[in-house]
Amino acid sequence: MRPISQAVNRIDQAFQAAKEQGKAALIPFITVGDPDIKTSVEIIMELEAAGADMVELGVPYSDPLADGPVIQRSSSRALEHHITIKECINVAKICREQGSQLPFILFTYFNPVLQSGLETFFELLRDHDISGLIIPDLPIEESGPVRELATQYGIHLIPLVAPTSNERISKIVAHAQGFIYCISSLGVTGSRSNFYLGIEDFLATVKQSTTLPIAVGFGISNQAQVRRFAELCDGVVVGSAIVRCIEETLPLLANEKTKSQGLLHIREFVAKLKE
Numbered sequence: 539m540r541p542i543s544q545a546v547n548r549i550d551q552a553f554q555a556a557k558e559q560g561k562a563a564l565i566p567f568i569t570v571g572d573p574d575i576k577t578s579v580e581i582i583m584e585l586e587a588a589g590a591d592m593v594e595l596g597v598p599y600s601d602p603l604a605d606g607p608v609i610q611r612s613s614s615r616a617l618e619h620h621i622t623i624k625e626c627i628n629v630a631k632i633c634r635e636q637g638s639q640l641p642f643i644l645f646t647y648f649n650p651v652l653q654s655g656l657e658t659f660f661e662l663l664r665d666h667d668i669s670g671l672i673i674p675d676l677p678i679e680e681s682g683p684v685r686e687l688a689t690q691y692g693i694h695l696i697p698l699v700a701p702t703s704n705e706r707i708s709k710i711v712a713h714a715q716g717f718i719y720c721i722s723s724l725g726v727t728g729s730r731s732n733f734y735l736g737i738e739d740f741l742a743t744v745k746q747s748t749t750l751p752i753a754v755g756f757g758i759s760n761q762a763q764v765r766r767f768a769e770l771c772d773g774v775v776v777g778s779a780i781v782r783c784i785e786e787t788l789p790l791l792a793n794e795k796t797k798s799q800g801l802l803h804i805r806e807f808v809a810k811l812k813e
Contacts, residue, residue: 548641548669549694549716552591553751553772562768563591564812565753567645567777569612570595570629571621572784577791579632581784584805586640589812594672594775597626597646603675608778612785623650624662631666643670643696643716656683660691670694670716678710685713701740708747717751717773720744722758733757741770764811776811783807 556563566585570578585593598616602609623646630642644663651659651673663671671693676684678697688695694716699707701721711718720741722733737754744752754767755775767774783804784791790800 545692547692547694547716548639548667549592549643552641553717556591557751557772562771563751563753563773564589564764564808565592565594565643565755565773565775566590566780566808567594567596567609567755567775568784569598569609569616569781570626571598571616571619572612572781573615573788573791574619575621575625575629575632577797578629579636580797580801581804582629582633582640583636583638584801585780585808586638588805588808590640590808591773592641592643592669594643594645594777595626595629595668596777597623597644597650599647599650602647606778608782608785612781623654623659627662627666627668630668634667641669642667643672643694644668645672645674648673648676651684656687660687660693663693664691668693670696672696672698672719674698678706678713681713688715699744701736707744711744711748711750714748714750717753718744718748719775720752720754720771722754722756722767738770761810761813776808780804780808 552563568578568581572578582593596609598613598621600617602613627644671688673684681695685695696716696719697710697714698719698721699710703710722737741752741754751772753773753775754771755777758764758767758774758776759779764774764776787800787803790796790803
């Protein structure tokens with residue numbers, strides 16, 4: 539095995555830069571391959587231009603238990619083109635070749651990781667300059683082998699903490715890397731107007747349990763919500779709202795004559811969230 543780089547992780551750098559600017563990091567999520575790989579790369583470059591601090595690369599999956607209908611539809615569209623986890627990982631390399639400096643976080647269910655083989659999977663992450671990993675269906679109690687390899691390869695394995703985690707919070711954050719992903723609401727992803735009633739207390743409890751940055755996601759969809767959570771957290775994740783924006787723009791993206799117009803629409807949506 540080749541020596542593993544000890545370079546500072548891009549996620550740590552991004553949170554530090556945001557902190558120095560007195561801002562929360564904006565973390566958009568996209569489903570890679572929706573509508574196709576080339577367009578996903580173009581969208582990521584627009585997200586960076588709009589002020590995104592890092593990007594979650596969602597691997598399309600046939601049974602996405604944590605995802606609501608918007609992301610489920612995007613996964614179905616991507617899977618129609620047989621998008622694989624390796625292609626999703628390769629998107630990070632293509633973006634880097636086009637000058638992107640964003641930290642990339644791979645969001646994937648565990649089965650595609652197992653199918654790749656753990657060692658091979660982490661070699662791919664390292665070789666394609668992916669900084670973080672989120673596996674929503676991997677319980678902390680079963681994450682030992684993945685966590686060890688993540689540490690070995692310098693990849694941050696980022697845990698999800700739900701409002702119902704209660705006494706498990708300290709156990710989950712004890713092994714965390716990069717940041718803690720706090721779930722704002724019970725249930726699956728998707729835009730919503732109301733969040734978990736005790737969200738402020740929940741976020742305060744997580745913050746008291748770790749020295750790592752905390753980010754909040756699930757359901758955050760507009761500028762007012764981003765602003766609200768930016769006051770409480772170090773980072774804000776926006777997923778379904780951006781995936782829906784892409785979905786609404788698909789007719790423009792499908793035509794080379796109107797594609798730039800569609801990309802601009804996505805960029806402006808994210809730029810407004812960042813304001």
